Amino acid sequence: MATCTVSGVRLAGIASAVPERARTLADEAPTFGKDEVAKIAENIGVKERPAAFDGMCTSDLCFAAAGRLLADLVWARDSVDALIFVSQTPDYRLPATSCTLQQRLRLSKRCAAFDIGLGCSGHVYALWIASSLIAAGGAKRALVLTGDTSTYFCSPRDRSVALLFGDAGTATAVEADPSAGPMHFVLGTDGAGRDNLIVPAGGFRRPHTPDTAARRAGDDGNSRSAEDLFMNGAEIFTFTLREVPPLINAVLQDANWTKEDVDAYVFHQANQFMLQHLAKRLKLPKEKFVLAMEEFGNTSSASIPLAMSARLAGPLGERPCRAVLAGFGVGYSWAAVALTCGPMVMPGVLRVSGSVVGAESPEHA
Amino acid sequence: MTKQEFLSLFEEILEAAPGTLKGDEPLPGMEGWDSLAVVSLIAMVDEQAGLTLSPKDIAKAASVADLISLLGDKIEA
Numbered sequence: 070m071a072t073c074t075v076s077g078v079r080l081a082g083i084a085s086a087v088p089e090r091a092r093t094l095a096d097e098a099p100t101f102g103k104d105e106v107a108k109i110a111e112n113i114g115v116k117e118r119p120a121a122f123d124g125m126c127t128s129d130l131c132f133a134a135a136g137r138l139l140a141d142l143v144w145a146r147d148s149v150d151a152l153i154f155v156s157q158t159p160d161y162r163l164p165a166t167s168c169t170l171q172q173r174l175r176l177s178k179r180c181a182a183f184d185i186g187l188g189c190s191g192h193v194y195a196l197w198i199a200s201s202l203i204a205a206g207g208a209k210r211a212l213v214l215t216g217d218t219s220t221y222f223c224s225p226r227d228r229s230v231a232l233l234f235g236d237a238g239t240a241t242a243v244e245a246d247p248s249a250g251p252m253h254f255v256l257g258t259d260g261a262g263r264d265n266l267i268v269p270a271g272g273f274r275r276p277h278t279p280d281t282a283a284r285r286a287g288d289d290g291n292s293r294s295a296e297d298l299f300m301n302g303a304e305i306f307t308f309t310l311r312e313v314p315p316l317i318n319a320v321l322q323d324a325n326w327t328k329e330d331v332d333a334y335v336f337h338q339a340n341q342f343m344l345q346h347l348a349k350r351l352k353l354p355k356e357k358f359v360l361a362m363e364e365f366g367n368t369s370s371a372s373i374p375l376a377m378s379a380r381l382a383g384p385l386g387e388r389p390c391r392a393v394l395a396g397f398g399v400g401y402s403w404a405a406v407a408l409t410c411g412p413m414v415m416p417g418v419l420r421v422s423g424s425v426v427g428a429e430s431p432e433h434a
Numbered sequence: 435m436t437k438q439e440f441l442s443l444f445e446e447i448l449e450a451a452p453g454t455l456k457g458d459e460p461l462p463g464m465e466g467w468d469s470l471a472v473v474s475l476i477a478m479v480d481e482q483a484g485l486t487l488s489p490k491d492i493a494k495a496a497s498v499a500d501l502i503s504l505l506g507d508k509i510e511a
Binding site: 108109112228229289301302303304306307310311342343346349350 | 469470472473474476477480481486487488489492
């Protein structure tokens with residue numbers, strides 16, 4: 070596994086945004102039946118999921134979160150040197166969504182901006198890149214924007230995904246600070262798992278056709294198209310059992326922390342059953358293990374910062390906190406960081422109305 | 435883990451009444467045997483026997499006895 074320690078960089082703040090509209094268990098009951106919905110919800114730990122308004126993109130949610138964060142930080146817009154947008158649901162095939170966000174956020178033309186196409190592991194990957202850029206002197210301040218509108222590619226008739234995924238966008242501010250403690254990163258990849266969490270068609274390997282867009286019932290009784298998200302939950306679960314415990318042990322060892330030294334474990338909010346099993350297997354102190362799925366679902370690369378906004382805004386706003394963040398899933402790709410963060414700016418979770426769609430972009434101005 | 439202990443825990447996963455499983459039941463169409471039960475079975479075996487079952491092997495199992503045989507010598511005779 071790739072390992073790396075970065076010093077002299079701190080997290081300055083995190084803001085998260087979700088659509089104010091949500092899908093509830095009652096919305097899904099007519100499709101799957103009330104008892105089945107209750108059973109699945111109990112297992113995955115999700116009661117409602119924010120769902121994007123028609124036309125709302127991940128960038129709209131990140132735009133709202135970043136605008137609030139920059140205002141609360143009182144950062145001059147031209148002081149941001151780098152913008153990294155992490156998503157699997159960009160605005161366009163091209164240009165990169167980060168370029169449109171540079172303009173919408175009125176950042177300087179001297180700002181470097183680029184996209185990263187990762188999901189579950191994406192937030193920690195982007196923190197690694199942003200902090201490494203800053204440590205190397207390539208930037209002083211960076212914005213990491215992460216999120217997905219996964220509900221767009223979840224078939225409403227596929228019980229393996231329809232009740233699990235929610236939409237969110239987040240903003241994390243990262244800046245140079247010579248007094249900041251080290252961040253210990255461990256990262257890895259196993260592309261052999263690509264078929265277990267995939268939208269198979271609609272890209273260039275298998276372009277869109279009317280056939281790829283047609284939803285059909287499969288052997289498992291679920292109906293989806295080749296342009297919908299497919300998830301093999303059992304394979305993903307065994308992947309996490311294999312990779313996550315060594316990942317966590319590796320960052321703890323690099324940081325020279327015991328399990329008890331850590332104030333908060335924030336894992337990618339994949340599925341509550343799976344998270345609780347991993348916590349038990351790793352013997353992590355229960356009160357330090359953050360769960361934030363009930364009202365958000367699985368929000369892909371937004372889930373770690375969203376969990377921090379929703380569950381840790383108080384403590385992170387007030388004092389230093391030893392945190393282990395870990396993302397793992399689609400790819401397969403995984404990454405963890407052990408870092409001390411806070412006190413930092415924590416505006417919490419913003420609820421965004423449909424009116425923000427495309428706001429302040431040239432074609433809507 | 436004994437075979438009886440496995441059957442008791444598997445009954446909990448299937449939400450079946452205690453003592454109803456004998457071990458030779460066919461899996462396809464069995465009440466409660468769905469994708470959530472597969473994940474719960476993997477978690478239970480990981481916790482109780484320290485063994486990660488392969489989802490592909492589980493899919494090939496035709497009966498409860500086939501599942502038990504996947505645990506090999508983790509099931510006490």
